[in-house]
Amino acid sequence: MNLKARITRTGAILLGKYVACDGFDEQQPIRVVTHVHADHMLGLRESLKKCEMVLMSEATRDLIDVLKSPLFLMAGNVKTLPYKEPFEYKNEKITFYPADHILGSTQVLVEDQEGERILYTSDFRLPNTPIIRSDILVIEATYGSPRCIRNFEQKAESVLVDLVDRGLCEGPVYLFGYHGKIQEVMEILWKNNIRVPFIVPEKVFHVCKVYEKHNKKLGRYWLARSEYAKELRSKKEPFVAFYHMAARRRFIKEKAYKIFVSGWQFQEPIRQVNEKGFVIAISDHSDFEGLIEYVRKSKPKLVLTDNYRIGHAKILAKEIEKRLGIRAIAVPPTKPKKK
Numbered sequence: 049m050n051l052k053a054r055i056t057r058t059g060a061i062l063l064g065k066y067v068a069c070d071g072f073d074e075q076q077p078i079r080v081v082t083h084v085h086a087d088h089m090l091g092l093r094e095s096l097k098k099c100e101m102v103l104m105s106e107a108t109r110d111l112i113d114v115l116k117s118p119l120f121l122m123a124g125n126v127k128t129l130p131y132k133e134p135f136e137y138k139n140e141k142i143t144f145y146p147a148d149h150i151l152g153s154t155q156v157l158v159e160d161q162e163g164e165r166i167l168y169t170s171d172f173r174l175p176n177t178p179i180i181r182s183d184i185l186v187i188e189a190t191y192g193s194p195r196c197i198r199n200f201e202q203k204a205e206s207v208l209v210d211l212v213d214r215g216l217c218e219g220p221v222y223l224f225g226y227h228g229k230i231q232e233v234m235e236i237l238w239k240n241n242i243r244v245p246f247i248v249p250e251k252v253f254h255v256c257k258v259y260e261k262h263n264k265k266l267g268r269y270w271l272a273r274s275e276y277a278k279e280l281r282s283k284k285e286p287f288v289a290f291y292h293m294a295a296r297r298r299f300i301k302e303k304a305y306k307i308f309v310s311g312w313q314f315q316e317p318i319r320q321v322n323e324k325g326f327v328i329a330i331s332d333h334s335d336f337e338g339l340i341e342y343v344r345k346s347k348p349k350l351v352l353t354d355n356y357r358i359g360h361a362k363i364l365a366k367e368i369e370k371r372l373g374i375r376a377i378a379v380p381p382t383k384p385k386k387k
């Protein structure tokens with residue numbers, strides 16, 4: 049096992065001598081948070097308490113402030129790093145590169161004293177993520193199987209816009225997704241001239257504010273509990289309401305169009321699940337071909353596929369060896385049982 053990069057059984061990605069990304073590790077003085085999704089914020093409380101410093105992008109810090117609380121990060125020594133500006137720690141150099149995934153997402157490059165480039169992509173999708181040259185590459189494996197190919201990615205946006213348009217003819221439309229995905233859909237609808245009011249609950253509202261602070265255009269939105277939103281609902285006026293996927297059960301009796309945004313769909317961009325329920329395939333991860341393309345262009349000597357998080361790490365490692373002739377291992381070797 050190459051000790052310059054590892055993935056621990058608690059989900060920390062260790063790069064070089066000092067850095068642990070997305071999980072806590074006793075031995076590493078520096079913790080990096082690559083983005084705010086829950087499976088990348090593992091053990092953050094402990095890292096804040098015990099690590100010498102915790103690094104993240106400015107947007108990630110802003111998002112943690114609203115998703116946790118403004119006090120949460122004050123428990124530790126948090127430093128924000130701009131993209132592409134190397135940060136030196138002892139005899140190693142840490143550089144963030146952007147990743148197209150959720151606002152604030154970063155790839156992490158560690159250059160050690162022997163000049164080896166150790167890179168962790170974290171979650172990303174192509175084509176808007178820069179591909180970074182590496183010697184040792186740790187890559188996500190969410191859609192790491194050849195079964196996970198979406199040939200309709202360009203089409204999904206227009207399918208979504210048409211569906212929302214259709215739903216609005218009958219009244220309000222409810223849309224469900226995860227943080228980041230919701231804001232991406234708002235951007236798509238706004239860009240495509242859907243000009244009805246957007247209604248959002250409190251947490252989504254604050255996440256939207258952070259997106260706007262970082263120059264994203266999301267349209268005009270109101271809090272779900274505002275008088276204006278109540279009025280729209282009582283008059284049955286058209287609007288689009290955006291809720292976190294976890295809240296979907298609360299709307300089971302709602303007779304409006306309901307759209308669920310999910311990446312786990314590969315046959316077609318849209319699937320009807322009941323009379324007014326639809327799943328739209330918009331993903332913030334690369335599909336299988338994107339993962340392979342990243343490895344090919346990054347030109348590493350060794351690849352570790354993330355077998356801690358959800359995905360197909362073992363299949364991906366096998367396919368990388370077969371298709372590219374580059375040594376690849378799924379790490380950790382068995383998926384740990386999670387609590």
Ligand SMILES: [Zn+2]
Nearest residue numbers: 083085149171
């Ligand atoms: Zn993610």
